[in-house]
Amino acid sequence: MHSNDSIFNDGYDTESTVALLMAVLELRLTLPSLLVLLLPSILKKKHAFVSAQRERKKVETLFAEMKNVIGLRRLRLRRMKFVREQFFLAAAAQNVKRLVRFLSQPITPIGEATT
Numbered sequence: 001m002h003s004n005d006s007i008f009n010d011g012y013d014t015e016s017t018v019a020l021l022m023a024v025l026e027l028r029l030t031l032p033s034l035l036v037l038l039l040p041s042i043l044k045k046k047h048a049f050v051s052a053q054r055e056r057k058k059v060e061t062l063f064a065e066m067k068n069v070i071g072l073r074r075l076r077l078r079r080m081k082f083v084r085e086q087f088f089l090a091a092a093a094q095n096v097k098r099l100v101r102f103l104s105q106p107i108t109p110i111g112e113a114t115t
Helices: 014-027 031-070 080-103
Strands: none
């Protein structure tokens, strides 16, 4: 039986983990030197996580506004066609609000020539 097929499989690849630990023991790596080796992959994963959190926050904010301000907490009609239509109308209203907010900003000239 393969180690990944056991009933105690917790999602980790035990063979590669054991191989990594054996390599660490053979090379007599200290914790700081091990961190130097693993730091690029750790930072890459952290960057991906932080950017995913940022995107998720944007989407959740828009859905919260739809639910609380626009009134999508309860749907008026029950068929999927009508639910989709109501959702698209709410999204259009939200986009119009954002467009008005964007267009009401003062226009600042970019790169005026100074003589």
